[in-house]
Amino acid sequence: MNAQNPSIETVNLVRGLIRDVPDWPKPGILFRDITPLIQDPLAFRALIDLFVYRYMRRRLDLIVGIDARGFIFGSALAYALNVGFVPVRKQGKLPSQTVGQSYSLEYGEASVELHADSVKPGQRVLIIDDLVATGGTMLAAIKLLQKLGGNVIEAAAIIDLPELGGSAEIAKTETPFFSICRM
Template sequence: MSIKSHIRTIAHYPHPGIMFRDITTLLKDPIGLRTTIQEISKRYQNVDINKVIGIESRGFIIGAPVAYQLGKGFVPIRKRNKLPAETVGRDYELEYGTDRIEIHVDAIQPGDQVLLVDDLIATGGTAEAAVMLIREMGGVVVECCFVIDLPDIGGRVRLEKLGCTVFSLCEFEGG
């Protein structure tokens, strides 16, 4: 089964010139969803990981079942003011302005080996902020895992410059 063939492309969404890679078509297909989770889980089954961390929101959809398959805990990284307990956060740059991601202060212990998961790596701004936040809390990012990489946009290179290993199930050329 080709994961890439189950991903829909929507032209000019959410802005003109953007080719949006929509994983909902992959997720609604039972074989597509199962294959995605199995392929990611298989890669990490013998890797020393304490926790799987998913970036809001599609990283939750992929990360939680991967954590379950691996027998590990799952930790969400959310946008500002979405988590109920005490948080720490990190601001990051967007195309037009800034945003903030947050994590509970007790979510990561120093030395925790974590797998960072999201659906897609494009510019890498959110993933970079997540890596820095995890590191500030004393966690070690074992790998950054994505369903989709858009290599022409540069997010993978951005994370590799931080010393991160990056893995994706498929790539789409262009934006």
């Protein structure tokens, strides 16, 4: 398996199991549903293995998963790489002292938070989510980790929607970005 360039078979397997749901969560939005992808044991394993091969030599300290679908991939990847997992949650969901960041997304405004003590200065961190659209959530997570002194090695997603500009905005932060498929 080539971690830098996923095989066409893996990309096709992943892409073929992503379901388009029109007009959700509101009219005009085309939601990319990864539920069929994670229900298929072969596809889910291939996806996690691809990320494991990509990051196994990167000396990561933490995987940061973005609420909520990033938790699915981030926790499996953290387990496989034997590193810690940190959740970036929607505002008001964490029980201890937090740091937060507001952002815009394609259908509104939101804020995310993480525990103030979850990342130590200099720790090598990978951020993962299921999809990057406008990039708001991923950019907010990058800013949060930088506030705490984390060294963001890369931001990753299963799906990149380049026409919405998120991956280009991430590139402006000089944070490397990786996705399995562009849709």
